[in-house]
Structure formats: C-alpha cells, structure tokens
Amino acid sequence: MSLLVVGSLGIDTIETPFGRVENVLGGSATYIVTAASYFVAPIRLVGIVGGDFPKEYIDFLESREVDLEGLQIVKDGKTFRWGGRYQYDLNSRDTLFTELNVFEHFDPVIPESFRKTTHVCLGNIDPDLQRRVLEQIEKPRLVVGDTMNFWIKRKRKELLETLKLVDILIINDAEARELTNEPNLIRAAKAIIGKGPRMIIIKKGEHGALLVTERTVFSAPAYPLEMINDPTGAGDAFAGGFIGWLAKTDDLSEANCKRAVIYGSALASFCVEQFSLIRLKDLTSIEIHDRFREFRELSKFDEQDMP
Amino acid sequence: MSLLVVGSLGIDTIETPFGRVENVLGGSATYIVTAASYFVAPIRLVGIVGGDFPKEYIDFLESREVDLEGLQIVKDGKTFRWGGRYQYDLNSRDTLFTELNVFEHFDPVIPESFRKTTHVCLGNIDPDLQRRVLEQIEKPRLVVGDTMNFWIKRKRKELLETLKLVDILIINDAEARELTNEPNLIRAAKAIIGKGPRMIIIKKGEHGALLVTERTVFSAPAYPLEMINDPTGAGDAFAGGFIGWLAKTDDLSEANCKRAVIYGSALASFCVEQFSLIRLKDLTSIEIHDRFREFRELSKFDEQDMP
Numbered sequence: 224m225s226l227l228v229v230g231s232l233g234i235d236t237i238e239t240p241f242g243r244v245e246n247v248l249g250g251s252a253t254y255i256v257t258a259a260s261y262f263v264a265p266i267r268l269v270g271i272v273g274g275d276f277p278k279e280y281i282d283f284l285e286s287r288e289v290d291l292e293g294l295q296i297v298k299d300g301k302t303f304r305w306g307g308r309y310q311y312d313l314n315s316r317d318t319l320f321t322e323l324n325v326f327e328h329f330d331p332v333i334p335e336s337f338r339k340t341t342h343v344c345l346g347n348i349d350p351d352l353q354r355r356v357l358e359q360i361e362k363p364r365l366v367v368g369d370t371m372n373f374w375i376k377r378k379r380k381e382l383l384e385t386l387k388l389v390d391i392l393i394i395n396d397a398e399a400r401e402l403t404n405e406p407n408l409i410r411a412a413k414a415i416i417g418k419g420p421r422m423i424i425i426k427k428g429e430h431g432a433l434l435v436t437e438r439t440v441f442s443a444p445a446y447p448l449e450m451i452n453d454p455t456g457a458g459d460a461f462a463g464g465f466i467g468w469l470a471k472t473d474d475l476s477e478a479n480c481k482r483a484v485i486y487g488s489a490l491a492s493f494c495v496e497q498f499s500l501i502r503l504k505d506l507t508s509i510e511i512h513d514r515f516r517e518f519r520e521l522s523k524f525d526e527q528d529m530p
Numbered sequence: 531m532s533l534l535v536v537g538s539l540g541i542d543t544i545e546t547p548f549g550r551v552e553n554v555l556g557g558s559a560t561y562i563v564t565a566a567s568y569f570v571a572p573i574r575l576v577g578i579v580g581g582d583f584p585k586e587y588i589d590f591l592e593s594r595e596v597d598l599e600g601l602q603i604v605k606d607g608k609t610f611r612w613g614g615r616y617q618y619d620l621n622s623r624d625t626l627f628t629e630l631n632v633f634e635h636f637d638p639v640i641p642e643s644f645r646k647t648t649h650v651c652l653g654n655i656d657p658d659l660q661r662r663v664l665e666q667i668e669k670p671r672l673v674v675g676d677t678m679n680f681w682i683k684r685k686r687k688e689l690l691e692t693l694k695l696v697d698i699l700i701i702n703d704a705e706a707r708e709l710t711n712e713p714n715l716i717r718a719a720k721a722i723i724g725k726g727p728r729m730i731i732i733k734k735g736e737h738g739a740l741l742v743t744e745r746t747v748f749s750a751p752a753y754p755l756e757m758i759n760d761p762t763g764a765g766d767a768f769a770g771g772f773i774g775w776l777a778k779t780d781d782l783s784e785a786n787c788k789r790a791v792i793y794g795s796a797l798a799s800f801c802v803e804q805f806s807l808i809r810l811k812d813l814t815s816i817e818i819h820d821r822f823r824e825f826r827e828l829s830k831f832d833e834q835d836m837p
Contacts, residue, residue, distance in 0.1 A: 312713035406619035408736065409754045429715065430737035431749065442738065442828050444749030447716045472834070481831040515833070521749050522829040524788040526822070527779070 225339070226470040227267040228255045229331055229356045230346020230369075230459070232276070232294075233303040236319070237498060240311050241452045247499035248280045249305060251346035251369065254456035257503050258463025258490040259344070260287040261511055262471040267337045269293035269356065271329045273300035283504065292334045300325035313454050314428065333359035342470040344462060347371045350378050350385040357388050365475065367391045367466045368420075369458065375401050386419040391480075393424045393462050408433065409440060424465070424484060426458055434484050439477065443484045444522045446492035446514065453498040457491040460503055464490030482515075489514040532646070533777040534574040535562045536638055536663050537653020537676075537766070539583070539601075543613040543627075544805060546620065548759045554806035555587045556612060558653035558676070561763035564810050565770025565797040566651070567594040568818055569778040574644045576600035576663065578636045580607035590811065599641045607632035620761050621735065640666035649777040651769060654678050657685050657692040664695050672782065674698045674773045675727075676765070682708050693726040698787075700731045700769050715740065716747060731772070731791060733765055741791050746784065750791045751829045753799035753821065760805040764798040767810055771797030789822075796821040 230252030236245045252270045259266055265288045274297065284291060303326035306319035331352055339361050345353040345368040353368060368389035374382050375398060382402075386392065392415060396408055405411040412423040412435035425433040431445040465487035472479055489511055496502040537559030543552045559577045566573055572595045581604065591598060610633035613626035638659055646668050652660040652675040660675060675696035681689050682705060689709075693699065699722060703715055712718040719730040719742035732740040734752070741748040772794035779786055796818055803809040 312707075314713075400619075406621075407756060407758070410756050413756075427737060430734060433754075435754075440754040440828060441831070442751030442754070443831075444751075444829070447740075447742075447747040447749070449714060449717050449720075451714070478832065479834075482834060485831055519831070519833065521747060522751070524748070524750075524792055524826070525785065526826065527786075527789060 224263065224341050224470045224473050225267065226259060226263050226342045226344065226466065227269065227333075227337055227340040227360070228252050228259065228344045228346065228463075229269040229353070230255060230348055231303055231326060232270045232272050233305050233326070234276070235304070235455065235499065236306040237453055237455055238308040238319075239313065239453050239498075240309065242498060244498045248283070249455065249499065250303065251348070251459045253284075253500065254459030254494065254503065255344055255346055255463035255466075256284065256289050257287060257500055258460040258494070259467030259470070260289065261464075261490070261506060261508065262467030262486070264288035265290040267293060267340060269331050269333060269337070271295040271297065271325050273302040273325045274298040276302045287504070293332070293337055295329075295332070297325045307455065309454065313451055316454075331356050341365065341473070342466055343367070344466045345369060345389070346459065346462070350374055350382040354381075354385045354388065365390050365466075365469060367393060367462065369393045369462055370398065372398050372401055383418060386415070389420050391422045391424065392420040393426065393458070393465070395426045395428070395458065399423070399425050409435065413437070422480065426461060428454070428457070432461070432484055432488060434480060436477065441481050441484065443481075443488050444518065446488065446518065447521070448492060448495065451495045454495050455499065456503070457495050460494035461487040461491040464488070485515055485518045486511070488518060531570065531648050531777045531780050532574065533566060533570050533649045533651065533773065534576065534640075534644055534647040534667070535559050535566065535651045535653065535770075536576040536660070537562060537655055538610055538633060539577045539579050540610040540612050540633075541583070542611070542762065542806065544760055544762055545615040545626075546760050546805075547616065547618050549805060551805045555590070556762065556806065557610065558655070558766045560591075560807065561766030561801065561810065562651055562653055562770035562773075563591065563596050564594060564807055565767040565801070566774030566777070567596065568771075568797070568813060568815065569774030569793070571595035572597040574600060574647060576638050576640060576644070578602040578604065578632050580609040580632045581605040583609045594811070600639070600644055602639070604632045614762070616761065620758055623761075638663050648672070648780070649773055650674070651773045652676065652696070653766065653769070657681055657689040661688075661692045661695065672697050672773075672776060674700060674769065676700045676769055677705065679705050679708055690725060693722070696727050698729045698731065699727040700733065700765070700772070702733045702735070702765065706730070706732050716742065720744070729787065731794075733768060735761075735764070739768070739791055739795055741787060743784065748788050748791065750788075750795050751825065753795065753825065754828070755799060755802065758802045761802050762806065763810070764802050767801035768794040768798040771795070792822055792825045793818070795825060
C-alpha cells in the first residue's frame with residue numbers, strides 16, 4: 224500500500240488559556256503525516272514551504288519517514304503562517320493572522336514516482352487544488368477528503384465537484400450542517416452521501432465522531448481528557464490516524480473503517496494533550512494500542528435479559 | 531423494590547418546526563413515571579394538579595399502574611401550564627408562557643404508605659422541596675436527582691444542600707458547566723462528585739450521555755434519529771428509564787448502571803419521536819429490548835492486533 228498526503232505546511236503561533244507558543248510547526252499536512260506515520264512508511268507528501276522553513280522541521284519529517292520529493296521549497300518565498308487564539312472553553316477560536324505567502328500560489332504537482340498511489344488523503348485546501356491532485360493520480364483505491372467552512376461558503380460549487388471524486392469525507396458537525404442546510408446530523412450526512420462520498424465521518428470534538436454510510440451509523444466516543452492544552456490539528460491528526468490505519472490494513476470493510484475511526488480518535492486525543500506536535504510526534508505503538516483499548520472500555524456495556 | 535417519583539404534572543402547549551399541540555399531558559413526573567412504568571409497578575407518584583386536570587390523564591396514569599395516593603388534587607385550583615416553542619434545529623427553545631398555578635404552593639407530603647421506599651427519583655423541582663421529600667423517606671437505598679439552570683442560578687446554595695443527599699445526579703452538559711464554572715465536562719462532573727453524588731450522568735442530547743464516577747467514564751451514544759418531532763420530556767424519559775431499570779434489578783454495580791443509562795437513552799429516543807407522550811406511552815417490551823440492542827450495535831467495534 225502507499226499513502227499520499229496533500230495539504231498545508233505552516234508555521235503557527237497559538238494562544239490557549241493554558242499557554243502560548245510561537246513559530247511552531249503546523250499545517251494540515253504536517254499533522255496528517257505525523258499521525259499516519261505510526262501506521263505506514265514512507266508517506267508521500269505534496270506541499271509547499273518557503274526558504275524560511277526551519278531545517279529542523281524538514282529533519283523531523285524525514286525522521287518520520289516522509290518522502291519529501293513532492294515538497295516544493297520556494298527559496299525566496301515565505302512559508303504559510305497562521306496565528307490563532309482559543310477562548311476559555313476551547314470550543315471557539317479567533318484567527319489572529321493568516322499569511323498565505325507561498326501557499327497563495329500553490330500548484331500541487333505530483334512527482335512521477337507518486338502517480339501510482341493507492342491511498343490519497345486530501346487535507347483541507349482549495350477544492351480546485353484537491354481536484355487537480357486527483358487528476359494526476361492513476362486510479363487511487365481510496366480518496367479521503369477534508370474541507371472547512373471557508374470553502375463551503377466561498378467555493379461551494381467547486382467543492383461539490385471535488386466531492387464527486389471523494390470516497391470518504393471527513394467533516395465537522397457545523398460544516399456538515401452548513402454544507403447541507405440540514406440541522407439533523409444524520410440526515411446531513413446522508414445528504415452528502417448523495418453527492419459522491421460513500422461514507423461520511425462527522426467529527427464532533429468533545430462529543431466524539433460519527434461514521435455514516437447509506438445504511439449504518441457508528442458512534443465513536445471522545446476520549447475523556449481532563450486537560451486539553453491545544454486543540455490545533457486535532458481534526459488532521461484524526462484524518463491521519465484514520466487513513467493511516469486503512470492504508471496499513473488495506474481493508475475497507477465497515478468493521479475495519481470503524482477501527483480506523485477509533486485510531487483516528489486516539490491520535491486526535493494525543494494531539495490535543497500538548498501544544499503543536501509535541502505529544503503527537505513522540506508516541507509509541509504501545510501507547511496507541513493502549514488508548515485504542517481504552518476507547519473500547521469507554522463505550523462498552525453488556526446486555527442482560529429483559530423481563 | 532419500590533419507586534417513588536416526585537415532580538411536576540402539567541398541561542403543555544408545544545410548537546416545533548414539525549407541528550403544534552395544545553393542552554397535552556406534560557410535566558417532569560409524568561414523563562418519568564411513564565418511562566419507568568416499563569420496568570416497575572406500581573410507581574408511587576407525589577405531585578399536584580388542579581381540578582381542571584383532565585380525567586383521561588388520571589386514567590392514563592392509572593393504566594400505567596401509577597399509585598396516585600400522593601397526588602394532591604386542588605379542586606378549585608388550576609394545573610401548572612407551560613408553553614414552549616423550539617427553534618428550527620430543536621436545540622434551543624423559547625418559553626412562551628409559564629403558569630405555575632397550584633404548583634406555586636406545592637408542599638410535597640409523602641403518604642404514610644410511601645415512607646419506606648427503596649428508590650426515589652426527584653424530578654426537576656425547587657431543591658428545597660426535593661430536600662423536604664427526602665426528609666420524609668426512611669433511608670432510601672438510592673436517590674436520583676434532576677435539576678435545571680433555573681435552580682442553579684436562583685437557588686445555588688439550596689441546591690448544593692440537596693446534592694449532599696443525592697446519590698446520582700442527572701444533569702445536562704450546559705448545567706454541569708454552569709454549576710461548576712468548569713468548561714471541561716469530565717472535570718465538571720468530577721467537581722460535582724465532590725459535592726455529594728457518587729455518580730453523575732451528563733445528558734448531551736444529540737451527542738448521547740456520559741456516566742462519570744470518581745474513577746471511570748462511560749460514554750453512551752445517542753440513537754441516530756433522522757426525525758425528531760418534539761424534544762420535550764426527553765431528559766425526564768431518560769431519568770425514568772434509568773431509575774426504572776435500577777429499581778427493577780436492584781443492582782447498583784457499575785455494569786448495571788451502564789445498562790440503566792442505555793435504557794434511559796432508549797426511552798428518551800422513543801420520547802422525541804412524537805409530540806408529548808404519544809410515542810412514549812405505547813411501547814412494548816420488545817421494542818425497548820430491540821432498541822437497547824441497536825444501541826450496542828451503534829458503538830460496537832472490534833479489535834485487531836496492532837503490529
């Protein structure tokens with residue numbers, strides 16, 4: 224199996240009620256590949272950074288066995304930068320600044336050696352670019368896509384075109400409602416299934432995640448963390464754990480997709496424990512496995528005969 | 531085992547995006563006893579209504595084997611009336627009117643024959659009244675209590691006194707946060723455990739429910755309903771299913787409390803399918819049992835060895 228990830232790489236400044244970090248590694252692709260790297264190697268990355276992108280971050284990605292052939296480094300350009308501040312309950316955040324820099328003119332070119340890739344994860348970028356990526360891949364076995372409210376508002380038509388090519392859409396609850404104008408989450412998910420994807424994963428933050436197909440619903444709990452330092456990247460860590468498990472196992476059965484949701488949830492739960500990638504980048508297989516099992520305990524109950 | 535329920539009985543007018551009903555049976559105690567009646571009989575009810583309370587509603591309660599010895603009927607008084615309108619997403623509602631009527635001077639008197647009751651469910655009424663009820667019961671084995679934001683705001687001190695006497699508190703997510711000034715739900719639940727109850731159930735509506743003890747967390751999914759007609763009484767139906775199961779089985783082990791949460795969730799999911807008690811009052815054991823099993827399927831996943 225092979226996994227290709229396209230998305231942003233950036234330098235973040237993050238404030239939460241529990242601290243502040245400056246110029247740390249960020250971007251959707253970064254979180255996705257780091258989470259997925261616990262399951263597959265090498266991972267093919269397609270993205271763009273400027274000449275100011277610190278060498279230590281390149282070294283880190285290489286240490287996670289990320290194949291950087293598709294990483295464009297614009298020597299005289301600046302890397303995408305984002306600053307955000309989370310409110311006291313961590314459920315809402317204000318963007319302090321967004322400097323697109325080299326990301327503004329990103330044209331994802333898939334290297335020849337990446338064109339036969341079985342598993343593709345489209346991080347949250349312009350839906351036109353997501354589609355351009357897919358045009359360059361020879362019949363991928365699985366396409367997982369992410370998006371956000373920004374594209375739903377500004378590029379709805381283009382997003383709907385991209386959705387036709389996506390097998391599994393990962394989206395949060397507010398976005399699912401916005402995309403479909405449907406307040407009921409299950410109906411919203413089913414409405415999206417009509418537009419292309421055969422499976423929808425709805426991320427609900429502290430309330431866990433739903434996997435919805437035309438006929439079934441699976442409800443994954445959230446890990447009951449008492450301390451969340453920084454929610455940044457949780458959704459991307461989820462996507463990375465999810466597609467990482469699917470690429471590793473090459474099994475798209477519903478039972479295995481449920482496991483993938485739990486691995487995604489596990490990686491997301493580690494991610495938010497510390498700022499940036501601090502926790503996500505230093506996990507062991509045993510820690511991930513143990514957390515998977517904790518998820519089982521969390522939602523397990525047994526039956527007793529009804530009278 | 532015996533079960534005593536104290537709470538409001540009322541006549542509701544309800545508007546949702548899907549319809550409107552006028553002068554229908556309502557009140558917290560009504561929903562609680564109806565849900566619990568699938569598990570235990572007779573149920574001892576303590577409440578108050580006016581002379582205008584329709585005989586058909588009395589007949590209905592009797593048909594569910596509710597012992598009405600503790601129901602005060604104020605011949606020349608009027609029954610508590612409430613009118614509410616739900617917004618399009620069903621998550622918020624406006625109170626159109628509240629006429630307390632006889633409920634304003636409700637003084638719950640526990641009949642002699644009710645004073646030895648093993649299981650007590652305190653519906654959402656003034657915490658002073660909840661405490662007065664408990665003073666009249668001889669050492670109940672289990673006290674389950676409900677409350678709401680109104681009492682948290684207006685009678686926090688009195689509520690905290692009552693909590694000392696409650697074994698299991700059922701509360702919704704916003705109320706748990708408000709009561710503790712703690713945005714993290716798990717920490718909020720644990721903060722309440724320090725105040726009396728040894729177990730907290732946090733109802734999260736479309737996101738299911740959490741059972742939290744000092745050492746464990748159990749996450750129950752929500753039933754994926756595509757059509758909710760009327761959310762009124764869902765929390766009370768939950769409480770009724772929950773304590774009904776516990777009273778029936780007389781088993782307070784954690785495993786059995788988890789089952790009780792699922793029965794509560796099942797009854798709540800039926801409740802919201804139709805307006806008022808329309809769906810809740812006509813269930814069969816098989817329907818309840820089947821839904822319990824559907825809840826299992828909803829959150830079930832199996833493991834596979836990690837590499």
